[in-house]
Amino acid sequence: MLSIVVNGAPHFCRDERSTVADLLRELALTGKRVAVEMNGEIVPRSRYEASPLAAGDKLEIIAAVGGG
Amino acid sequence: MNAPHPPPVDPLQIGGRVYRSRLLVGTGKYRDFAQTREAVVASGAEIVTVAIRRTNIGQDSTAPSLLDALPPTEFTYLPNTAGCYSADDAIRTLRLARELLDGHTLVKLEVLGDPQTLFPNVRETLKAAEVLIKDGFEVMVYTSDDPIIARELEEIGCVAIMPLASLIGSGMGILNPWNLKLIIAEARVPVLVDAGVGTASDAAIAMELGCAGVLMNTAIALAQEPVRMARAMRLAVEAGREAFLAGRMPRKLYAASPSSPTSGLIG
Numbered sequence: 001m002l003s004i005v006v007n008g009a010p011h012f013c014r015d016e017r018s019t020v021a022d023l024l025r026e027l028a029l030t031g032k033r034v035a036v037e038m039n040g041e042i043v044p045r046s047r048y049e050a051s052p053l054a055a056g057d058k059l060e061i062i063a064a065v066g067g068g
Numbered sequence: 069m070n071a072p073h074p075p076p077v078d079p080l081q082i083g084g085r086v087y088r089s090r091l092l093v094g095t096g097k098y099r100d101f102a103q104t105r106e107a108v109v110a111s112g113a114e115i116v117t118v119a120i121r122r123t124n125i126g127q128d129s130t131a132p133s134l135l136d137a138l139p140p141t142e143f144t145y146l147p148n149t150a151g152c153y154s155a156d157d158a159i160r161t162l163r164l165a166r167e168l169l170d171g172h173t174l175v176k177l178e179v180l181g182d183p184q185t186l187f188p189n190v191r192e193t194l195k196a197a198e199v200l201i202k203d204g205f206e207v208m209v210y211t212s213d214d215p216i217i218a219r220e221l222e223e224i225g226c227v228a229i230m231p232l233a234s235l236i237g238s239g240m241g242i243l244n245p246w247n248l249k250l251i252i253a254e255a256r257v258p259v260l261v262d263a264g265v266g267t268a269s270d271a272a273i274a275m276e277l278g279c280a281g282v283l284m285n286t287a288i289a290l291a292q293e294p295v296r297m298a299r300a301m302r303l304a305v306e307a308g309r310e311a312f313l314a315g316r317m318p319r320k321l322y323a324a325s326p327s328s329p330t331s332g333l334i335g
Contacts, residue, residue, distance in 0.1 A: 006125060027125055033140075035168035037160075044167065045167070062168065063121065064120060064147065064168060064169075065120075066094075066097070067096040067118055067119025068119075068150065
């Protein structure tokens with residue numbers, strides 16, 4: 001069990017070797033237009049599959065919403 | 069195959085790109101995405117602002133999103149930094165927005181100083197603008213109507229200066245046309261009124277003063293009939309621009325200058 005924080009809330013990944021791409025798949029966000037920041041650094045889309053998650057990682061997954 | 073669009077007459081030029089519409093609109097405060105789209109389309113706007121927020125985890129993944137209603141292929145998305153109270157927050161937000169929008173660099177910078185009035189913190193705005201411009205962003209900057217700040221923002225390289233007409237969401241219209249005129253007279257980049265527009269005449273006045281464009285959200289979204297107001301705003305921006313280009317008649321305290329002949333009066 002991998003314990004991380006996603007958008008300010010605790011999240012548990014069953015697979016200890018999860019990557020950012022795995023997380024997005026788990027959250028049904030694959031193919032959606034989002035951006036990912038991990039521990040304060042932006043993870044480029046091209047690196048989702050190659051970015052492993054570690055215990056305690058803090059992720060922000062953001063999207064565009066209505067605003068002025 | 070579609071016929072190519074003719075080049076726009078009197079285009080709005082921002083940061084090396086041209087746009088046909090001088091009306092830019094926000095996408096917030098609408099009833100739903102359908103209304104958002106209807107209003108944005110009625111406004112004729114090509115550039116729409118969006119906010120950058122945490123995506124909803126656990127939400128139904130088939131639920132429609134803003135991007136379904138307003139595809140980024142059809143509109144130019146202008147990410148904003150609404151809700152940011154520090155330069156660091158704004159910089160972080162826009163870097164994420166750039167990643168989100170495939171490297172797109174045209175952004176709206178706003179750094180707020182007060183949650184009640186939403187008045188901009190111009191010191192933090194200047195700090196953020198400097199960093200963002202060095203990082204390759206094309207910054208359209210929301211600011212107060214202080215001509216000195218506007219000058220400094222232009223000098224550090226902002227591609228557009230966007231002074232408020234009045235407080236965000238207030239609909240009070242242009243409270244200080246004199247400051248706006250000072251800013252417009254000196255600026256060599258486009259000046260767009262952003263914030264405080266309430267109805268069509270406000271937008272027309274902004275254009276008559278010489279603004280390159282107008283950015284608004286609440287004026288349309290909170291009108292009794294938003295789609296109708298969006299149409300009104302489109303016409304107002306066009307009318308104001310035409311009046312500006314036509315060159316208005318001079319104002320006089322009194323003229324004794326009738327439009328009808330003074331000779332041949334019936335005796």
